[in-house]
Amino acid sequence: MTRTPVTVTVTGAAGQIGYALLFRIASGALLGPDVPVKLRLLEIPQAVKAAEGTAMELDDCAFPLLSGVEIFDDAKKAFAGTNVALLVGARPRTKGMERGDLLEANGGIFKPQGEAINAGAADDVKILVVGNPANTNALIAQQHAPDVPAERFTAMTRLDHNRAIAQVAKKAGVAVTDIKKLTIWGNHSATQYPDLFHAEIAGKNAAETVNDRDWLENDFIPTVAKRGAAIIEARGASSAASAASAAIDHVHTWVNGTADGDWTSMAVVSDGSYGVPEGLISSFPVTTKDGKWEIVQGLEIDEFSRGRIDASVAELSEERDAVRKLGLV
Numbered sequence: 502m503t504r505t506p507v508t509v510t511v512t513g514a515a516g517q518i519g520y521a522l523l524f525r526i527a528s529g530a531l532l533g534p535d536v537p538v539k540l541r542l543l544e545i546p547q548a549v550k551a552a553e554g555t556a557m558e559l560d561d562c563a564f565p566l567l568s569g570v571e572i573f574d575d576a577k578k579a580f581a582g583t584n585v586a587l588l589v590g591a592r593p594r595t596k597g598m599e600r601g602d603l604l605e606a607n608g609g610i611f612k613p614q615g616e617a618i619n620a621g622a623a624d625d626v627k628i629l630v631v632g633n634p635a636n637t638n639a640l641i642a643q644q645h646a647p648d649v650p651a652e653r654f655t656a657m658t659r660l661d662h663n664r665a666i667a668q669v670a671k672k673a674g675v676a677v678t679d680i681k682k683l684t685i686w687g688n689h690s691a692t693q694y695p696d697l698f699h700a701e702i703a704g705k706n707a708a709e710t711v712n713d714r715d716w717l718e719n720d721f722i723p724t725v726a727k728r729g730a731a732i733i734e735a736r737g738a739s740s741a742a743s744a745a746s747a748a749i750d751h752v753h754t755w756v757n758g759t760a761d762g763d764w765t766s767m768a769v770v771s772d773g774s775y776g777v778p779e780g781l782i783s784s785f786p787v788t789t790k791d792g793k794w795e796i797v798q799g800l801e802i803d804e805f806s807r808g809r810i811d812a813s814v815a816e817l818s819e820e821r822d823a824v825r826k827l828g829l830v
């Protein structure tokens with residue numbers, strides 16, 4: 502039986518993450534090797550031509566699962582009927598821009614995109630916001646889509662999650678597949694808290710197995726939290742292929758489920774769990790099943806972890822206050 506193609510909308514399609522992402526979606530990595538996809542690319546008018554070039558290359562790959570590519574510079578059209586929306590395009594911070602300016606500029610993108618998703622996306626739409634500041638951009642879009650269940654709006658901390666797994670595996674001299682139950686808490690920013698106290702290495706507590714508190718506090722946490730800046734320093738451009746790979750992982754896990762005995766990190770709308778104020782889009786440990794996520798409950802949070810989680814969540818509250826003042830939420 503031939504399946505109906507799933508419609509996937511990608512914003513910022515002509516950007517560097519878009520270039521790394523689209524080919525993997527079309528190859529089947531996003532949804533699975535038997536799921537045909539239809540791509541809808543959204544760009545600003547100046548970048549439509551570049552998106553057309555990428556679409557030509559997608560044609561040239563003759564991907565068996567790709568049933569069509571359409572390009573738009575109008576959000577309402579791009580999100581009409583979409584099942585999966587990957588919101589990658591955002592306004593980067595430029596010289597002389599204050600944080601408030603950045604939030605305002607992104608509000609100008611994520612408010613209309615939230616409205617467009619509300620107006621025309623498919624009933625089962627799932628949204629991943631990658632464009633920074635990802636958590637607050639997701640909050641802005643979610644607040645302008647009152648008819649879409651809030652839990653469908655998520656923001657990406659899977660890149661941080663994957664970065665943390667890679668660092669622990671290297672430190673412990675094990676395979677990345679031996680690391681389970683890693684959690685990124687809070688904001689996708691330098692305040693994020695990668696948590697090893699609930700993680701496992703080959704079935705044993707990760708923090709105890711590593712048994713190196715100095716490394717955990719002064720190497721592991723800052724390395725993961727500042728990895729984005731380190732990549733920019735080394736590459737002269739921000740993470741692109743790894744960000745695209747994490748976006749694929751995020752949606753694939755959301756749709757296909759977490760493995761038994763493991764969880765992942767996703768920034769999702771808080772229900773008040775772990776003292777995170779309700780409504781903030783904050784990263785938590787989550788399990789997924791049948792296309793739905795659930796926050797892992799009952800983890801004991803010690804004083805050290807409490808302080809780290811609270812600091813990152815306080816930053817999210819400040820960002821929410823700032824966009825409230827701008828009338829964006």
Ligand SMILES: NC(=O)C1=CN([C@@H]2O[C@H](COP(=O)(O)OP(=O)(O)OC[C@H]3O[C@@H](n4cnc5c(N)ncnc54)[C@H](O)[C@@H]3O)[C@@H](O)[C@H]2O)C=CC1
Pocket residue numbers: 512513514515516517518519543544545548589590591592593610630631632633634635657658659660661689739740741744
């Ligand atoms: N959450 C995460 O872990 C990560 C997030 N990022 C963020 O992802 C975003 C994209 O990164 P890159 O692809 O490297 O940037 P880029 O600058 O190469 O591409 C962004 C693209 O978005 C487009 N765009 C701007 N406004 C748009 C709008 N209103 N509608 C549709 N498209 C629009 C631009 O024309 C451009 O082609 C940035 O905000 C970056 O900071 C990057 C890495 C990791």
Ligand SMILES: O=C([O-])CC(=O)C(=O)O
Pocket residue numbers: 633660728729730732739740
């Ligand atoms: O810092 C940036 O612009 C890119 C980013 O979010 C990351 O690499 O984590």
